Amino acid sequence: MIRKVLLKMDKKSKIYQTHKKIKEAISARKKIILWKLAGRPVPPPHIVKQKILKEYAEKYKLHTLIETGTFMGEMIDAMLPAFSRIISVEVDQALAIRAQKKFSAYPNVTIIQGDSGNVLSAIAADIKQSCLFWLDAHYSGGVTGKSNVETPIIQELNILLNHFASHHVILIDDAREFTGNNNYPTVEEVKNFITVRRPDWVVQVKDDIIRIHQAGI
Ligand SMILES: C[S@@+](CC[C@H](N)C(=O)[O-])C[C@H]1O[C@@H](n2cnc3c(N)ncnc32)[C@H](O)[C@@H]1O
Numbered sequence: 001m002i003r004k005v006l007l008k009m010d011k012k013s014k015i016y017q018t019h020k021k022i023k024e025a026i027s028a029r030k031k032i033i034l035w036k037l038a039g040r041p042v043p044p045p046h047i048v049k050q051k052i053l054k055e056y057a058e059k060y061k062l063h064t065l066i067e068t069g070t071f072m073g074e075m076i077d078a079m080l081p082a083f084s085r086i087i088s089v090e091v092d093q094a095l096a097i098r099a100q101k102k103f104s105a106y107p108n109v110t111i112i113q114g115d116s117g118n119v120l121s122a123i124a125a126d127i128k129q130s131c132l133f134w135l136d137a138h139y140s141g142g143v144t145g146k147s148n149v150e151t152p153i154i155q156e157l158n159i160l161l162n163h164f165a166s167h168h169v170i171l172i173d174d175a176r177e178f179t180g181n182n183n184y185p186t187v188e189e190v191k192n193f194i195t196v197r198r199p200d201w202v203v204q205v206k207d208d209i210i211r212i213h214q215a216g217i
Contacts, residue, residue, distance in 0.1 A: 042176050042208040049173065050078040052209060053134060056169050057082050060213070062132040066123060068116035068156060069137035071144065073099040076109060084108060087123055089116040089137065092145025117152030117159075124163035133160065136173040150183040154193070161197050172210040 009016045028047045035045055053075070056062065065083040067075055070090035076099070079086060086109045090096040096113035103109040112119055116137045135156055139146035149155075153172065160170060172190070180186045185193070187210060191203045194212055202215045 040207060043174065044207050046074060046078075048207065049209070050075065052207065053079060053132065053171065054082045056132055056171065056211075060130065060132070060167065060169050062130055062169060064127070064129055064131040065134060066120075066127075066131050067134040067136060068120065068152070069135075070095060070099045070111055071140075073102050073111075075134060075136070076103060080106065080109075083132075086110070087112065089114060089119055089123070090145070091115050091137065091147050092143070095143065095145065115147040115152060117147060117149070117155030120156050121159045121163070124159055127163070130167035130169075133168060133170040134173070135170060138174070138177070151177075153190075154185060157190070157193060161194070167214065170210075170212040172212070173208070175205045175208045175210045178210070 006016065006019060031045050031047050032051065035041070035048055053065070057065070057079075063083055064085040065079050065087070067086070067088040070076065070088040072095070073088070076086055076088055086106075088099065088110070089112045090099060091114065093113055096111055099111045103111060112123070116135075135153060137156070138144075138151040138153075157170075160168070175187060178184050178187045178190060180189070187205055190210060194201055194203050198214075200215055201212060204211045
């Protein structure tokens with residue numbers, strides 16, 4: 001009955017949109033509960049990652065998100081209500097153009113086409129406020145792109161350590177891949193890389209995400 005009414009309804013109407021939002025929220029909640037019941041396997045569903053980013057934004061009062069690896073813009077989409085400014089870098093030209101079109105109605109979203117191992121430098125140099133970094137640029141097969149390395153994570157961290165303001169938070173996705181193969185450093189190497197340069201920072205891994213920020217903030 002409700003379904004029939006909804007099918008006839010204007011998709012832009014407030015009531016239709018509210019119903020859609022409630023349905024999405026219930027489905028997201030369900031996915032998170034099922035993932036927890038299954039013992040938090042890695043990788044977690046994307047909805048769990050979205051929740052983690054939102055929690056960091058809220059806890060550390062971060063209003064700017066800088067993402068490396070745009071892909072289909074799923075994370076940007078989910079973060080629109082949580083950040084006032086979003087910058088995302090995508091190496092693959094077709095994916096970058098697709099995302100630029102997708103978010104063209106949002107003046108607060110900028111998609112930059114390029115290798116984040118290089119272009120992050122200009123972005124970081126321009127930053128005045130504390131940001132949340134979501135470092136997720138890597139080749140993942142299919143239509144995804146690649147620079148000269150499988151993952152530019154070491155170049156990205158190097159750039160951030162050179163420009164870094166103390167209250168930024170860095171989250172690196174796919175901790176399970178950090179095994180020392182395919183250009184990926186090990187998690188231990190990432191820890192050393194950071195703490196040798198910033199002894200007052202903490203590097204923790206939880207739910208497949210490497211989390212880096214200054215201790216005590
Ligand atoms: C796992 S996907 C990103 C998913 C997205 N961050 C999300 O959460 O919805 C990885 C993306 O990184 C891109 N990529 C690979 N190497 C890159 C590089 N050096 N610079 C920027 N993007 C890169 C790939 O083309 C791919 O689209």
